[in-house]
Amino acid sequence: MKFNIQNTFTKELPADPIQENTRRQITEACFSYVTPKKTSNPKVLHVSDEMAKELGLSEEEITSEEFKNVFTGNKVYSNTQPYAMCYGGHQFGHWAGQLGDGRAINLFETVHNNKNWALQLKGAGETPYSRTADGLAVLRSSIREYLCSEAMHHLGVPTTRALSLALSGDQVLRDVMYNGNAAYEKGAIVCRTAESFLRFGNYQILAARGDVKTLKTLVDYTITHHFSHLGKPSKETYVSFFKEVADRSLDMVIHWQRVGFVHGVMNTDNMSILGLTIDYGPYGWLEGYDHGWTPNTTDNTHKRYRYGSQPEIVLWNLYQLANALYLLIEEAKPLEAVLEYYQEKFPEKYMQMMREKLGLFSSKESDGKLVSDLEEVLKKTETDMTIFFRLLAVISKEDTVENAIKKIEKAFYTPSEIVDEVKLFWETWFQNYLDRMQNETVSDEDKKTKMNAVNPKYVLRNYMAQLAIDDADKGNYSLLNELYLLLKNPYDEQPENEKWFAKRPEWARNKVGCSMLSCSS
Structure with missing residues (x-):
């Protein structure tokens, strides 16, 4: 496994002179050297084939023992020194002072095809910035990070990426909802990557001091x-x-x-x-x-x-x-x-x-009102955002108001609520929308194509991630892979995956992990 190592961050920026891995305030430095924690029985569960290719890694390399050991923190790659970054930050509007990489350890920087990548392990053990925590992560949160960062990339959203997801083989104690009900969960490690992991807080902490x-x-x-x-x-x-x-x-x-x-x-x-x-x-x-x-x-x-x-x-x-x-x-x-x-x-x-999103390719002053009216009517009854905008693409200029509402009906959680005043709001909005579409010269087919390129059909809904987590907890990773593949092409129809083009099921409405989440990982 060969990387073109370019550790500019550690070569050009001041390091914390203290080598001990103890919690402390770090001054006049941008990072501290730290070694990942060795795990008892590491196992790679999934590797992003696309991210591996971006880094110049072959199939043989990503299935090697060395890959497993380096990207679970059990081996330090030759001629590198892992480190944790020092930064501060405002948390919920209040200055929190020094924070830093409390559960992230940067392995090294590498260059491939003239692109710089910093590789970082999340959940590989404590650092001087871990405060009262253990620096570890659990399978639950690691699956969510792994799937989401890759899903966001394919949605066209600027994002960090993920290379690999692995089990550590260790148990990690977590209180998911911070309510005193701590329990042991499977430990896991994600290798995430980006051109750089620098944050606003890296600059803030130095200015504050x-x-x-x-x-x-x-x-x-x-x-x-x-x-x-x-x-x-x-x-x-x-x-x-x-x-x-x-x-x-x-x-x-x-x-x-x-x-x-x-x-x-x-x-x-x-x-x-x-x-x-x-x-x-x-x-x-x-x-x-x-x-x-x-x-x-x-x-x-x-x-x-x-x-x-x-x-x-x-x-x-x-x-x-x-x-x-x-x-x-x-x-x-x-x-x-x-x-x-x-x-x-x-x-x-x-x-x-x-x-x-609305398929309007010219600009009219009245568009502001059309958008604000839509935002109001969407709140009148529970309406699924992803499904609504995706189905809006099939509406044609020739549709009647009644037909238009019927075409997006699948987006309503309770279609029976579309009566009286609510129905009137929808009818008024669709009449205005259909009138506005008459000003467009784009054909219905072209409009649909363009709208479908910005309105995804598939997103990583929390209940989907939770189903993959539940299966993975039982040792079944097939759904993890199914979602990974599904979310590679979020704008495509994928008829074989139509079951995922659906509103949140009722069982997920108030379930922990689906509607309620904490920062616990």
Whole structure:
């Protein structure tokens, strides 16, 4: 197994001088060296064939003993030194101080086909940043991370990727709902990968400590290796860098809103500097179309990270990054201009995205009202977001209002509720939609093709992941593979998989793991 090792992060950034793996505050450093924990009986359950190919790994290599040992933390790859990154963050709006890679250990960086990949194990043991935790992960959360990161990639959403999912062979104690009912679960390890795992929090912790020297070193490193097209580091480049981070973060959250994805825990330490979706914990996809929904039980009271607030939380997080970068730029105005730019750009990008979802390829001033009216009527009765937008593509210009409603009826959880006032709302909206479609010159067939390219047929609903978890707990991994293959082509019809194009079953409505999730992993 050969990798083209390029450990720029550890070569060019300051390391924590202390080698002991003890919990502590790390200053004037960007990372600490740490060795993954050896496991009792590692077993690789699944490997992403696509990600393996991206890394230049052959079938023979991914089934080798060396692959298993390296990607479960049982062997350190030659000429590398694993490490954990130091960062801080705002958690649920409050500064939490030092956080860091508490259950993630970065193995090394490799380059293949001129692309840089950092490889990282999640659940491979404690680090100096583990605080009171054990640094381990369980099969339940590892399946969710593995499937979701690959599913998001195929949906066209910027994301970290996953290479492999493995059992550690060890038992891990977890209290799933934080209610005092701890139990042992199967330990697991995911190898995840991205160009870089740098987060807003990596910069925040240095700024919070007034460590301008290390902050400058880290920002210069980031620009040199990940934003080199902006030019050599300077105050002007720092502003351009911040603007691109804002652009990428905006693109990411627009994609989230498009597919109905809710991250669940948008703390600043969970915000990638590259605009990637990172840290798949208590995430979920909208079932009923509800702007107030969050899958995270920890956030159930205040719903800070609910679906409808995600774009504004990205802005809030960008404010925190701006505060960190201010120490280098020493001027507020250029940073404020970028934040204002985000606020102006979001409504434009959101409207463009919604037009595409609705199959409107021209622009009319009345489209804003059409979209806001739809968002209101979708809430009148429980309506499945994914199914509604997918079925909307089969409506033609010649349809009557009655036919149009019939064509999307499968999206209603309780079709019998479409009566009286609710029915009138739907009839009015569809009449306006059909009238608006008359302005389009695209044929019904072309419209359907284009709409189906932005409205997925299949997403990783929580109940689907839970079924795979339940089977895997019994040692059956066939459903895990079935979902992995299904989600590779989320926009295709896949007639053989029609059973997954369905509303959440009633048994999953209030089931732990389906409707209620915690950060426990």
